[in-house]
Amino acid sequence: MKRLFDLAMCLGALVLCALPLLVVALLVRLTSPGPVLYWSDRVGRYNRTFRMPKFRSMRVGTPALATHLLDDPARYLTPIGSFLRRSSLDELPQLWSILVGHMSFVGPRPALFNQDDLIALRTEQGVHKLVPGLTGWAQINGRDELPIPEKVKLDVEYLHRRSLWFDLRILWLTVVKVFRRDGVSH
Numbered sequence: 001m002k003r004l005f006d007l008a009m010c011l012g013a014l015v016l017c018a019l020p021l022l023v024v025a026l027l028v029r030l031t032s033p034g035p036v037l038y039w040s041d042r043v044g045r046y047n048r049t050f051r052m053p054k055f056r057s058m059r060v061g062t063p064a065l066a067t068h069l070l071d072d073p074a075r076y077l078t079p080i081g082s083f084l085r086r087s088s089l090d091e092l093p094q095l096w097s098i099l100v101g102h103m104s105f106v107g108p109r110p111a112l113f114n115q116d117d118l119i120a121l122r123t124e125q126g127v128h129k130l131v132p133g134l135t136g137w138a139q140i141n142g143r144d145e146l147p148i149p150e151k152v153k154l155d156v157e158y159l160h161r162r163s164l165w166f167d168l169r170i171l172w173l174t175v176v177k178v179f180r181r182d183g184v185s186h
Helices: 002-031 081-087 089-100 116-125 148-161 164-180
Strands: 037-043 049-055 104-106 133-135
Touching: 002 049, 002 089, 002 104, 002 164, 049 089, 081 089, 089 133, 104 164, 116 148, 133 164, 148 164
Parallel strands: 104 133
Antiparallel strands: 037 049
16 A cells, blocks of 8 residues: 555656756756766665665765765755755655655655664664655654664654554655755755
């Protein structure tokens, strides 16, 4: 049922977002050298690695680290990178990952391949069995500001509370948070 929901929502989102996807791709291309998309190695269900696309908001050559681990992350941003991140428009290409089944609309955010502490805690708690999401319970409860143990605690809560209604609540709260730009770093 969840996969059918994801496919239906994804197809609808692709239709609604076709023009914004095109405009953002053009803006990324015109404002900085390099590819439009950044393909990030992420950890998915059962700790399998997959490649997740995002609109490139950082300059080519930026170290592949979580933003909070970069020394002065603002210096790596492209001219429109800060806007893309604050507005979450950099996340739109992840619709592809939902379409192919690597991600869901709702689930724990996929860890970077090198976030060993996050991956280990999620595996220990059984969270690794979930399909990662475009948004999740931890996302709407702190996003980039949460320490890893707190993020995993919220992921475990999602694991135990999963339902269509809970997913719909998370999606709604995500829309509210994005428009308020709550919890976004850079």
